[in-house]
Amino acid sequence: MRRSGRSPSTPPSRRAPSTPPSRRGRRPRASPRRQPAPPASPRRAPPAQQAPRPRRRRFRPGQRALLEIRKYQKSTNLLIRKLPFARVVREICLDYTRGVDMQWQAMALLALQEAAEAFLVFLLEDAYLCTIHANRVTLHPKDIQLARRIRGIQGGLG
Template identity: 55%
Template sequence: MATEVASSHSKSITSRSGGAPRFGKKAIEGHIRVDRVDKKRHYRPGVKALREIRQFQKTTELLIRRAPFGRLIREVTMEMAPRSDYRYQLAALGALQEAAEAFLVQLFEKSYLCAIHAKRVTLMPRDMQLVLRITDF
């Protein structure tokens, strides 16, 4: 609502079209709320990757989830022996998953050494192919 002081000074300080006041004492008192949007943090190239490497080196848990890995094992079993109905113990699936993840980690380590030997920092498929060829997997 507008308050009229005199005939020469009729100004509305309180509101205009339902919005918060921009000027005057009420605006200073904090009636205007400025929502800050947090900007996405930008790291220098490689910083986030190094942080993830350190994090994964500290953990001992499995990296592949159990249910998808179990489905993969059952799918491969059905391809190898289509008419048979194999059942797996939980410990057997766990042992298979441990062995598979250990193999993959070792493969990546050796492949990255091949990339470094070729004076590159980017891992390429040919590095993995070389490791598989040399180690007779």
């Protein structure tokens, strides 16, 4: 019984040059045609050599997050923008006043925003404690739900 192909005893000098199987039966590709260069505008001067910009520093994983944590812990600024927060407050107010548009003083909106942000910060702190208790690092929605459930109905800032 004879196998297809050459026998292993054929000397290398008589063997046909092998081509990779992926190239067999294909036609050579034509090189893409080059487009003619557009004529140079006489008004423009050649661009001056720009100084190379320094490379941006790459932080190790987690380093940027720690920098942001320190930055936000130092500042006393509000984290939520004022106008979007005011729109949400007015929208909620419309639901409770049956479509009557109430006017809000700027200081009242500011006080409400301070209280809302303080509530969220304390809630997220408690939720992260639940995350650590579960031997995890990533905060999940179930951690926030558990923190709210443990706090109870009157779960304020304390």
